Each structure stands twice: as C-alpha cells, then as structure tokens.
Amino acid sequence: MxxxxxxxxxxxxxxxxxxxxxxxxxxxxxxxxxxxxxxxxxxxxxxxxxxxxxxxxxxxxxxxxxxxxxxxxxxxxxxxxxxxxxxxxxxxxxxxxxxxxxxxxxxxxxxxxxxFQLVLIADRRECGVCSLDDIENLAYIRGMQGIERLLEQQDYQRPVVQAVDLEQLFLLFDNKRVKAIILNNFEAQELGLRENRHLIEVPFQSxxxxxxxxxxxxxxxxxxxxxxxxxxxxxxxxxxxxxxxxxxFIRRTFSQPPQFGQVSATAGYWRRYTNLNGTGAYWEIVKRIFGPVSDSLELNANTYQRAILGLTEQRFDILVGSYAGHQPSNAIVSEVHFDYDRPLYAFTLDDEAMAHVKAGTLARPVCHVAGYGYHEFLPKGLSYYHANNSLDCFAMLDKGTRIGAVVNYRENMPDWMDYPYKQWLLHGSLPIHMAFQDTPRGRRLKEWFDVRMRELVASGEIAEIYNTTELERSKFLLSIPPEVRDALQPNP
The missing domain is CATH 3.40.190.10 (Periplasmic binding protein-like II)
Known part of the structure; x- marks a missing residue:
C-alpha cells in the first residue's frame, strides 16, 4: 500500500x-x-x-x-x-x-x-455506476463537515462508519468492511485508488x-x-x-445541455456493437449521448489500429473502446465505463510453449490484433507480432513456425482445430471506456459523456440498448430501476 x-x-x-x-x-x-x-x-x-x-x-x-x-x-x-x-x-x-x-x-x-471535490469510491462490479442509492453502506473520516452535509442533503439512511483517519478509511474499504468511501478527490489519488480499473469515482459538489x-x-x-x-x-x-x-482535478457541471457542433467518433469493427453502417449497441449509446448536443454526428468503424491512429492524430473526437491507461498518450478516458469486455486469454499449441509464455522466455512472438496493447498482462521478455485480425493470428499459430502464442478472447477462437489450444487466463474482465482528446473540447466531451451515461443507466434507458446478458456483463443491471429490471425478459 x-x-x-x-x-x-x-x-x-x-x-x-x-x-x-x-x-x-x-x-x-x-x-x-x-x-x-x-x-x-x-x-x-x-x-x-x-x-x-x-x-x-x-x-x-x-x-x-x-x-x-x-x-x-x-x-x-x-x-x-x-x-x-x-x-x-x-x-x-x-x-x-x-x-x-x-x-x-x-x-x-x-x-x-x-x-476541492468530494467523491465516492466504490467497486463498479458491485454497484454499476454506483450512485448513493446503489450503496449498501459507506465510510468517511470523522469531522469532514462537507461529507456530513452531503449525506444529510441526500437523506442517506443506510449504515455509515466514521473512520479516525485516512489510513483507517482505506483499510475499511480495502478489507471490504464497507462498500464505499467518501473523501476528497486528491486523497483518492494519494491512496492510489485511481489505479484500480474496477473502482469508480463518483463526483459530488465542488x-x-x-x-x-x-x-x-x-x-x-x-x-x-x-x-x-x-x-x-x-x-x-x-x-x-x-x-x-x-x-x-475539478469537474465542471452543466446548467444546461452544451452544444458541440460537429462530433466524430471512431471504433474498431465489432459485430452487433459498431457495425460499418452505423448501427449497433455502442453506436446507439454515442447517438443518444451526443446526437442531441451536436449539429452532425460522424461514426466511423474500421480496424482498431486505424481507430487508435485516428484519435492520436486528432481526426476524431471520440474513440469507442479503451481500457483505462491504454488510450493514446494525448487522450483521456471516461470515468464511467460503457461495458465490460470478456475474459482475455493467451493460447498456445502445447504446454511447453505455455510454460515459456508464463516465464517470459518464449522465443517466437506473441500475436495479437494491431492497436491493442496487452503487454501489461504478460511477463516481460516477450516479443510481439501485430496482425490485422484474430483469425490471422490463429492461422499463423497453427502453422507453428512464425509465432508461438496468441492473445485473444475465447469467442474469437477458430472452429477448424482438431484438438484444443492450451489456455491461460490473463484477466477475467475489465471495464471499457470512451477515449477523448486531452484538450479543453475533449475534456468537455468526456464530462458530458460521464453525466449522460450515468443518466442512461439510472433511468433504465440503457435497457432499450442492451439485452439482459449485456446488462449483467456491463454491471448496469445493478443500477437500473427495480421496475425496469423486473420487466426484463430472459434472453432466448
């Protein structure tokens, strides 16, 4: 710590x-x-x-x-x-x-x-967008008048623990004694809480x-x-x-909807989510959030590598889909996620190759789709090959000459193999975010996305876009109104 x-x-x-x-x-x-x-x-x-x-x-x-x-x-x-x-x-x-x-x-x-700004820190896997209504109990440091005033204004009636100091507050949260903590935004940074991708920071008044x-x-x-x-x-x-x-650090608020003129978004092509014709669940989120506050909305689906390059070169305002910390160096990501991805795996042909992957001694490169940076999840010492799509990676792996492993999702495994690949789970599932240019305009777009994405979930409107499986995966099922949740039909 x-x-x-x-x-x-x-x-x-x-x-x-x-x-x-x-x-x-x-x-x-x-x-x-x-x-x-x-x-x-x-x-x-x-x-x-x-x-x-x-x-x-x-x-x-x-x-x-x-x-x-x-x-x-x-x-x-x-x-x-x-x-x-x-x-x-x-x-x-x-x-x-x-x-x-x-x-x-x-x-x-x-x-x-x-x-300063008061913020609530919670695990988005347990409470979705994590408004106070979603939190079972919380803690704060005794004597913080702003927090006491906030809880009174919000009429928060659930259990509250008052910590003696910041260290005790951290331990209460880290040991899962409370579901959330409220503190100042700079204290949250000091504790390193922003480094945990599963933790969400919910802003209150400045x-x-x-x-x-x-x-x-x-x-x-x-x-x-x-x-x-x-x-x-x-x-x-x-x-x-x-x-x-x-x-x-201070987030600005909106007294009325802003106007952004022309807004452009780019994404890698994901079937059902970012289709080439501008349809798909992720595009629908972009339309609902930015359509009413823009004169025109441009949606561009391509390879993920080209999408990343487009944001880097500031040809687009928004990149749909990035882990926090994996966005281009001149970009920032939303606080609120819009989905959770699927578990990520390393695949090899045999146990010996997998042992070398885990040890960082694999002689041949690890293949993954260009634009994604998976080095964080793998040992140091490995080399990488960037392909245009996942099937190219698996095809080269099957030949057993050019590459030694593939990083991808199980859903992308080819169906031509006669025997199963060896698999190593790299991460269970991580939140994915919108990325924006790190400019005054980009920061304003990000702030608007965070506000409106919370509203889409809290109102239940997100259930018009995501099916029940997707609501569960994204953790938004935890935050939508009970009456909306009860009305959902099971997926066929």
Missing part, C-alpha cells in the same frame, strides 16, 4: 496539489491576549501529503512577511476545530466556508486558498476552502489578505503550485 496522505479537504482553485512535509509535534499554545506581532502561530499538523507542501508553503511564505513563524501540533481533525475555537491553537489551515457560523470565535481570511484564524489574531487578517492576493497577482501562487506538482 502506498504511503497514506490527507489534509482537511482542499485543492487550489481547481488544481490538485501535492506535497510532503515532516512536522515536529509541539505543545499547543494557550489562549493569550493578542500581540502586535505574535512570536509564532500554532496550527494542527495535517498528515503528510503532497497537498500539504503547497498549502504550508503558501501560508508560511505569507506569514514570513509579517515576521511570524508557524508551528504545528498533532491532534485529530475534529478536535482541532474545538481547540481553534477556544484559542488554544491559532486557527485552521483550510476549511469550508461558513465555519464561523458554528465556531463563532473563528474569522475567515478572505482569500480562496483551496478548491467547494472552496479558506484559512481561518481565532479572533485574537483578527488584526492580522487584513495584512495577510493583502499579501496573499499580491502573491497571486505576481504569479507566486502558480509558481508554488508547479513546484509542488499541482494538477487540475
């Missing part, structure tokens, strides 16, 4: 920030009369994270101009609010706006220091947080605001973001 990190819930104005600072615990300062220039200010020490370096760098630099060093004391997140309100620590590094309504002794520094000081130090606030705004205007804030590897 990666080193765990957290803060009180904040990302700078749409940017994910990363940091790591080691803080020496000190005794909390007792409340005392205000000084013209305090000797030091004491705050709760946030757990080390990439974000903390950015946060503390900005504040320490601003306070340094006032001649005030900062110190940090270890204490729980919820307790720090009480300590700050009583003046036993100087305030809060970053909290949600409106904090002063509950903790009346705290004063807000009017500089939008952080922006918010901005501010620095707070106890009223004893209210005289510092105007001076501090001037310094922070000047740092922003001079580009120092952005410089610190870059220095600490900031990255954009």
């Amino acid at each position: 990666k080193q765990l990190h957290s803060l009180t819930g904040i990302v700078t104005l749409g940017l994910l920030l990363t940091l790591s600072v080691t803080f020496a615990p000190v005794r909390p300062a007792l409340a005392q009369p205000p000084l013209d220039t305090p000797e030091q200010l004491v705050f709760r020490a946030p757990e080390p994270s990439p974000l903390v370096n950015y946060v503390t760098a900005v504040l320490e630099e601003a306070y340094a101009e006032l001649g005030i060093p900062l110190k940090y004391v270890e204490m729980p997140r919820q307790r720090s609010l009480v300590e700050a309100n009583h003046g036993r620590i100087a305030g809060e590094l970053g909290r949600l706006p409106g904090l002063e309504q509950t903790f009346s002794n705290l004063r807000r520094v009017d500089f939008p220091l952080f922006a 918010d901005i947080a501010y620095h707070y000081l106890h009223k004893n130090y209210a005289d510092l606030i105007p001076k501090l605001e001037v310094i922070l705004h000047r740092m922003h205007d001079e580009g120092r804030v952005v410089e610190l973001m870059r220095e600490h590897h900031a990255a954009s």
Whole structure:
C-alpha cells in the first residue's frame, strides 16, 4: 500500500496539489491576549501529503512577511476545530466556508486558498455506476463537515462508519468492511485508488476552502489578505503550485445541455456493437449521448489500429473502446465505463510453449490484433507480432513456425482445430471506456459523456440498448430501476 496522505479537504482553485512535509509535534499554545506581532502561530499538523507542501508553503511564505513563524501540533481533525475555537491553537489551515457560523470565535481570511471535490469510491462490479442509492453502506473520516452535509442533503439512511483517519478509511474499504468511501478527490489519488480499473469515482459538489484564524489574531487578517492576493497577482501562487506538482482535478457541471457542433467518433469493427453502417449497441449509446448536443454526428468503424491512429492524430473526437491507461498518450478516458469486455486469454499449441509464455522466455512472438496493447498482462521478455485480425493470428499459430502464442478472447477462437489450444487466463474482465482528446473540447466531451451515461443507466434507458446478458456483463443491471429490471425478459 502506498504511503497514506490527507489534509482537511482542499485543492487550489481547481488544481490538485501535492506535497510532503515532516512536522515536529509541539505543545499547543494557550489562549493569550493578542500581540502586535505574535512570536509564532500554532496550527494542527495535517498528515503528510503532497497537498500539504503547497498549502504550508503558501501560508508560511505569507506569514514570513509579517515576521511570524508557524508551528504545528498533532491532534485529530475534529478536535482541532474545538481547540481553534477556544484559542488554544491559532486557527485552521483550510476549511469550508461558513465555519464561523458554528465556531463563532473563528474569522475567515478572505482569500480562496483551496478548491476541492468530494467523491465516492466504490467497486463498479458491485454497484454499476454506483450512485448513493446503489450503496449498501459507506465510510468517511470523522469531522469532514462537507461529507456530513452531503449525506444529510441526500437523506442517506443506510449504515455509515466514521473512520479516525485516512489510513483507517482505506483499510475499511480495502478489507471490504464497507462498500464505499467518501473523501476528497486528491486523497483518492494519494491512496492510489485511481489505479484500480474496477473502482469508480463518483463526483459530488465542488467547494472552496479558506484559512481561518481565532479572533485574537483578527488584526492580522487584513495584512495577510493583502499579501496573499499580491502573491497571486505576481504569479507566486502558480509558481508554488508547479513546484509542488499541482494538477487540475475539478469537474465542471452543466446548467444546461452544451452544444458541440460537429462530433466524430471512431471504433474498431465489432459485430452487433459498431457495425460499418452505423448501427449497433455502442453506436446507439454515442447517438443518444451526443446526437442531441451536436449539429452532425460522424461514426466511423474500421480496424482498431486505424481507430487508435485516428484519435492520436486528432481526426476524431471520440474513440469507442479503451481500457483505462491504454488510450493514446494525448487522450483521456471516461470515468464511467460503457461495458465490460470478456475474459482475455493467451493460447498456445502445447504446454511447453505455455510454460515459456508464463516465464517470459518464449522465443517466437506473441500475436495479437494491431492497436491493442496487452503487454501489461504478460511477463516481460516477450516479443510481439501485430496482425490485422484474430483469425490471422490463429492461422499463423497453427502453422507453428512464425509465432508461438496468441492473445485473444475465447469467442474469437477458430472452429477448424482438431484438438484444443492450451489456455491461460490473463484477466477475467475489465471495464471499457470512451477515449477523448486531452484538450479543453475533449475534456468537455468526456464530462458530458460521464453525466449522460450515468443518466442512461439510472433511468433504465440503457435497457432499450442492451439485452439482459449485456446488462449483467456491463454491471448496469445493478443500477437500473427495480421496475425496469423486473420487466426484463430472459434472453432466448
């Protein structure tokens, strides 16, 4: 497990920030009369994270101009609010706006220091698109006011566990004690949760947080605001973001349907799903999502290799079908999947060849269809041959001279063999996504797809496109309304 990190819930104005600072615990300062220039200010020490370096760098630099060093004391997140309100620590590094309504002794520094988004993390194999209505139970870190407000607004009545810290939250989820967790988007990245393709990130509201000081130090606030705004205007804030590897994360919302003009999509040819004449289940999803918000919709089915090249060269807006992490380097993938693929296998003629595949010592190349990158699922040391279609791979394997193994799906096995191939399961099934150009337009198209794909599933409209078998395979059967599910007819 990666080193765990957290803060009180904040990302700078749409940017994910990363940091790591080691803080020496000190005794909390007792409340005392205000000084013209305090000797030091004491705050709760946030757990080390990439974000903390950015946060503390900005504040320490601003306070340094006032001649005030900062110190940090270890204490729980919820307790720090009480300590700050009583003046036993100087305030809060970053909290949600409106904090002063509950903790009346705290004063807000009017500089939008952080922006963040709450997200729910769950396993899409267990809950489909994983709205709160699909989640049996969940956990979050005690003292996260934004999450508590969200659950109250959503009237979530199912079991909830409050974790002490981010590490405990992770263990609750990793050990399957809870079905989902809610946290900040940058904390999800810190935990490495985005690297698991089966996990889905469901976004909720974005918010901005501010620095707070106890009223004893209210005289510092105007001076501090001037310094922070000047740092922003001079580009120092952005410089610190870059220095600490900031990255954009906040998803935009749609107050009304966008308009994209002409939209083009490409895909490898899959019978029933992306037919050459523009029919098929996957094309139907593209039509329903992007047809109403485009002046014209172009659909192009070809070989998967040419489809990949078309997105890479930015000749198409959308590539239908990619594993997360397998899209071209200049592309991004949707958060919401549109299907799960079938189990993937390696095939050989005999056990000896299969043993060499597993050991990474196979002398002849492994054949797969051009455009797909299966290196991730196989040992290092193997070489590869890219064919136009799966039957070409199997034909060369049968000859036993040019290649030594094939990577493909069982459904694509030829029916001409007199004896069975040896088979090794490479992965059981993975979610497949839409890929988009990593440009402002491409990111907007992706955001619209994620919104509308959730709606297609949550409303049950997806059942007009997928049959029961496909709904089960895609995991969407778990998310469609019960009345739609009950009305489904078994496949013949």
